[in-house]
Amino acid sequence: MKDQLLAHLRKFTTAPFLFVGSGLSRRYLGADTWEGLLRRFATETRQSYDYYRASAGGDLPRIATEISKHFHDVWWNDPRYKQSRVAYSAQCVSIDSALKIEIANYISRQSGGVALRGELADEIAALKSAVVDGIITTNWDTFLEEVFPEFRRFVGQDELLFAPQQGVGEIYKIHGCVTRPTSIVLTAADYQLFNERNVYLAAKLLTVFVEHPIIFLGYSLSDRNVAQVLRGIGRCLTSANIGELRDRLIFVTWKPEVSTPEIVNSNLVILDGFSIPILEVRTPSLLPVFECLGELRRVFPARILRRLKEQIYALVKENDPKGRLYVIDIDDPRPSSDVEVVFGVGAISAMKDVGYRGITRDDLIFSLLEETSIFDSRRVVTEALPRLLKQNSYLPIFRYLKLGGFIKNGDVETDAKLDGRVLEYARSDLKRLVPATGYRKRAAGLLGKYQTFEEVASHAPVIDVLRCATAFPEGAFSLESLRAFLLSNRSLIRDTDYVKLVCVYDWLCNSGRAATAQGTRAA
Numbered sequence: 001m002k003d004q005l006l007a008h009l010r011k012f013t014t015a016p017f018l019f020v021g022s023g024l025s026r027r028y029l030g031a032d033t034w035e036g037l038l039r040r041f042a043t044e045t046r047q048s049y050d051y052y053r054a055s056a057g058g059d060l061p062r063i064a065t066e067i068s069k070h071f072h073d074v075w076w077n078d079p080r081y082k083q084s085r086v087a088y089s090a091q092c093v094s095i096d097s098a099l100k101i102e103i104a105n106y107i108s109r110q111s112g113g114v115a116l117r118g119e120l121a122d123e124i125a126a127l128k129s130a131v132v133d134g135i136i137t138t139n140w141d142t143f144l145e146e147v148f149p150e151f152r153r154f155v156g157q158d159e160l161l162f163a164p165q166q167g168v169g170e171i172y173k174i175h176g177c178v179t180r181p182t183s184i185v186l187t188a189a190d191y192q193l194f195n196e197r198n199v200y201l202a203a204k205l206l207t208v209f210v211e212h213p214i215i216f217l218g219y220s221l222s223d224r225n226v227a228q229v230l231r232g233i234g235r236c237l238t239s240a241n242i243g244e245l246r247d248r249l250i251f252v253t254w255k256p257e258v259s260t261p262e263i264v265n266s267n268l269v270i271l272d273g274f275s276i277p278i279l280e281v282r283t284p285s286l287l288p289v290f291e292c293l294g295e296l297r298r299v300f301p302a303r304i305l306r307r308l309k310e311q312i313y314a315l316v317k318e319n320d321p322k323g324r325l326y327v328i329d330i331d332d333p334r335p336s337s338d339v340e341v342v343f344g345v346g347a348i349s350a351m352k353d354v355g356y357r358g359i360t361r362d363d364l365i366f367s368l369l370e371e372t373s374i375f376d377s378r379r380v381v382t383e384a385l386p387r388l389l390k391q392n393s394y395l396p397i398f399r400y401l402k403l404g405g406f407i408k409n410g411d412v413e414t415d416a417k418l419d420g421r422v423l424e425y426a427r428s429d430l431k432r433l434v435p436a437t438g439y440r441k442r443a444a445g446l447l448g449k450y451q452t453f454e455e456v457a458s459h460a461p462v463i464d465v466l467r468c469a470t471a472f473p474e475g476a477f478s479l480e481s482l483r484a485f486l487l488s489n490r491s492l493i494r495d496t497d498y499v500k501l502v503c504v505y506d507w508l509c510n511s512g513r514a515a516t517a518q519g520t521r522a523a
Contacts, residue, residue, distance in 0.1 A: 072095045252289050
């Protein structure tokens with residue numbers, strides 16, 4: 001089967017896209033089915049799940065709608081949700097918001113507590129090495145971002161429709177994500193809006209489907225989500241050119257009863273009698289499929305291809321770098337953000353002097369966390385920080401002050417001719433980073449339950465850690481575990497609370513004023 005599948009995939013000039021469904025979340029995270037999730041939250045209301053199912057005629061989005069109406073009152077009044085109300089009430093914009101928030105919290109808690117061993121761990125290790133251009137998923141959890149941390153994530157239809165994509169090194173979460181509870185597609189109204197805009201989504205995905213082989217994982221052939229997307233794409237095609245999808249759709253079906261993996265030819269009816277020939281891979285283990293994907297080869301990794309496409313497109317589109325020019329190595333792992341990047345192969349040291357005005361906050365964050373030293377720290381302090389502090393309230397500056405020799409005995413060098421903003425920021429402490437009162441109370445509750453940051457990060461939802469951890473006392477932190485948390489969640493670099501937590505790490509490591517230095521790393 002591996003030889004047959006590998007030979008088939010090598011016929012294409014592009015790497016595959018994965019189309020991932022809830023089966024993978026159930027397999028690796030122990031996640032509930034959609035119905036199981038609704039059953040769980042129905043018990044929080046006055047009615048049974050069977051009552052809601054009967055009221056909605058068995059339709060799951062309508063069942064979710066009915067549960068959300070009753071759960072709304074429970075969430076706003078029950079003492080059990082007091083802490084959650086303090087933390088998330090500002091996000092409640094509709095009657096279904098409370099249910100989405102608690103579903104997101106539940107999935108986040110559940111996802112963080114799974115320790116995989118044996119065959120499942122081997123499968124995930126193989127999946128991390130898979131050569132794929134991108135991922136489309138209807139899942140809400142963050143499992144895929146953890147497996148492919150260098151991929152850029154697009155949450156919901158709006159981001160996918162209106163944000164520029166490069167078609168490589170990207171994850172499209174078309175049904176939302178637990179990190180943004182209101183984005184979750186859950187109720188009948190959510191699906192109605194999704195369907196109304198499905199034609200635009202289908203147009204966006206059509207290029208992916210006709211240019212890449214698509215490997216479906218975690219779906220059944222009858223899954224409503226798959227059918228919905230394929231019908232939308234089918235409407236964009238005619239009966240004459242629907243054959244463009246021939247051989248491109250590969251469904252992987254986990255069948256523990258099959259003794260050896262096999263590939264069979266099948267057909268999938270998608271719209272008004274249109275059918276598409278597909279390949280179905282039936283296998284008792286996903287390991288050989290993922291190993292096969294790992295044997296595909298290309299010259300550049302997905303993150304490099306994405307950066308090349310992104311920057312070439314931006315330069316052609318704008319034709320004006322506007323002073324944002326900076327030279328970096330082509331294999332530099334950091335996201336390019338808004339820096340217009342000149343890619344070079346060979347000696348580039350002679351060109352580096354042009355770039356300090358173009359350094360971004362993201363550059364400083366990744367240099368701090370990855371402990372790289374590609375910048376001249378004194379020039380960062382004198383040329384980059386004054387500009388960046390005009391644009392950013394939170395910035396990790398202490399590493400560069402320390403490496404540049406501006407900090408002595410925990411204080412800024414008195415005779416250093418520093419910009420006023422840099423000097424004021426350098427003399428501040430952690431008080432400027434603490435969250436609002438509600439989150440400080442939540443932080444106290446988390447520490448009362450788990451004692452240390454490491455324990456909180458291991459058990460609490462990521463969003464809770466980000467919102468509350470800046471209120472933790474210095475002694476709660478192990479710098480090794482804080483750095484590991486920040487690196488594993490670097491896809492959230494646009495989140496203000498993530499940046500604030502980076503600043504906490506920077507201050508503890510490099511300011512020279514930290515009361516404790518548990519696990520302190522060498523700068």
